[in-house]
Amino acid sequence: MPLNCTVAVIGLGYVGSCIAATLATRGAQVSGIDVDPGLVSDLARGESRSHEPGLRETLAEALAAGRLEVTTDISVAAAADVVVIAVGTPVRDDGSLVDDQLRAACLALAPQMRAGQLVLLKSTVPAGTTRSLVRPLLESGGRTAGVDFSLAFTPERLAEGTALADLATLPIVVGGLDEASTRAAADFWRQALDVAVLPQDCLEAAEIVKLADNWWIDLNIALANELAKFCALYQVDVLDVISAANSIPKGNGSVNILMPSVGVGGSCLTKDPWMVWMSARQHGLDIRTAPAGRHVNDGMPEYTAGIVIDELTAAGRAPETATVAVLGLAFKNDTGDLRATPVRGVVTALAKAGAQVRLYDPLVDGAQAERVFGIRPTPALDEAVRDADCVAVLAFHREFADIDFATLPVARPCLLLDGRAYYPKETIDMLRVQGYRYRGIGR
Ligand SMILES: NC(=O)c1ccc[n+]([C@@H]2O[C@H](COP(=O)([O-])OP(=O)(O)OC[C@H]3O[C@@H](n4cnc5c(N)ncnc54)[C@H](O)[C@@H]3O)[C@@H](O)[C@H]2O)c1
Structure with a gap:
């Protein structure tokens, strides 16, 4: 043609x-x-x-x-x-x-x-x-x-x-x-x-290829998320573990554990594993891995909010009197897409614990964010983080790489919750010098 x-x-x-x-x-x-x-x-x-x-x-x-x-x-x-x-x-x-x-x-x-x-x-x-x-x-x-x-x-x-x-x-x-x-x-x-x-x-083979891709991705992220929780028990940095674990050859590639995070969102990974499960069920087959991945990943926003609440409490700051600034509302880095964003679950859990939550995301439409979160985002970064007890970076957009944490008008000490930025160790050391306590997912 x-x-x-x-x-x-x-x-x-x-x-x-x-x-x-x-x-x-x-x-x-x-x-x-x-x-x-x-x-x-x-x-x-x-x-x-x-x-x-x-x-x-x-x-x-x-x-x-x-x-x-x-x-x-x-x-x-x-x-x-x-x-x-x-x-x-x-x-x-x-x-x-x-x-x-x-x-x-x-x-x-x-x-x-x-x-x-x-x-x-x-x-x-x-x-x-x-x-x-x-x-x-x-x-x-x-x-x-x-x-x-x-x-x-x-x-x-x-x-x-x-x-x-x-x-x-x-x-x-x-x-x-x-x-x-x-x-x-x-x-x-x-x-x-x-x-x-x-x-x-045949048609079905192509349909299943698509489902297999997203089934694998979601399940692999679920593995990374549970690995992160496991590492946290031992104060081990999950990123070091993943990097080393991924070094052995397997199949026609190598072990390839993906990254843990605040959760999985968007319109595909949140639904396609359920399509697998339901298609199988309609034929009498009980598929267990697809729902397992979904449940693990769906639990991550609450787990993330739990880290914030526990850290604030440990630092003597009652969550009901704390202010949390959430940077990045979208379901992944560098998009403004709020579909099934896991950030919503974090914000809901923090608000339920009594924290005052402020939102900031330069890629997201303000009115749309207000519909999803029930909170109008703050248009300027400084305003969002002013006197905050915690800055939670939950989607790491490119422009956030330029943030100078040393000059942010946060309350100090301030908790820096890294939900998807994967800051390198040198940055974490620098953040500590600048008055931040750092916590990541499995770090
Ligand atoms: N979003 C992704 O990243 C992605 C990636 C791969 C595959 N997919 C799949 O691609 C498909 C589309 O996803 P999307 O994210 O673009 O969805 P979407 O909701 O953004 O777009 C669907 C569009 O179809 C239109 N529409 C609905 N009924 C119609 C009709 N009868 N005639 C003409 N238009 C109609 C809607 O108005 C809407 O604009 C889905 O099956 C999704 O699972 C999405």
Whole structure:
């Protein structure tokens, strides 16, 4: 398929907007479709709701070149050679898929479909969903998958903060309904993104690859978090242990324990292991590791708040009279994304203990933060930390690396709680000289 093909991207949220803008700058003629008219008009002006590095510039370039149009009108999908579906796929508390967005997108697309199209599902789904849900919904328009159109599942594996670089480099996994679908999908991504393609035998294999990645990541972080708690019992620095433990070869790499932290958030790692668990359960298989990882990681915000409360108490400062300044509200470094942020659990637990909590995050929209935390963030760092008994760095954005702790107007001694900064030992020694007591997760 030539790179100058036409592509429709259905769902222009975080993933869809990155894909639509990228494909347009790679030469495709892209129609981006979303049911949210406010989002569509923002994107039409080149405004992205996420702080993804490079996304605004890529959108601007795609729009200026006339290669990207955004609309709420699904009928434009009729003209596309390739249709990419990237709508949201949240799960309920019991791990079952909330399939409303996927159903609505497929039902709206079905009557627009024409012979020869290639439909690619990007949204993360429980194993079996492309075959048992997406296929029949698309066929409700009268076209038959594998005959009139090709169908493949090609998961999105990009990570927030590095999305555009990931799109340009990560191998793409492709599993088709049949061999022709797999081949068509593989050819499309190879040409469009110039990346390696990993063809799979079937739809389900590709669906499971995506789930396996996030199952592994979440479980590995859970291991790191429990290792951190274990190290804390012996006043051992967990980062030293991880660094040394990771030095032995294993499989085709080495032991690779990830980093402990204040917790796991975002829209993927918090739900995908539950999709695994529920898919398995529906087939009578009880998977135990996926829920174990989730429970451990979900407990980290409370564990982190517990460190703050214990340290303040040990220093003779009753939590009810203490002020805690939280720097970094997002679920990971260098994003403003508050979806399922573990910082919320820390703030809730500290407030419950009676502490006065102030919030500061230059990447987060103030009104949105107020909705999530019930506290309006403080616009200036100095104001946030003034006379604070504890500064808790819970997302370590790049700009926080420039903070001069020596000049911050905190109360001294002040507790510095490191939830995700992983300060090196020299910095910790310097902080002590500057009047801070340091505690990290497992440090
Ligand atoms: N966020 C990530 O980092 C990430 C990474 C990899 C994979 N994924 C997966 O990609 C998918 C999308 O994730 P996201 O973070 O972009 O979600 P999102 O919630 O940001 O975006 C979903 C978009 O789909 C739109 N939408 C809903 N129903 C629609 C319909 N019927 N027609 C057209 N548009 C519709 C919504 O308005 C919204 O803009 C999910 O399955 C997610 O699990 C996300």
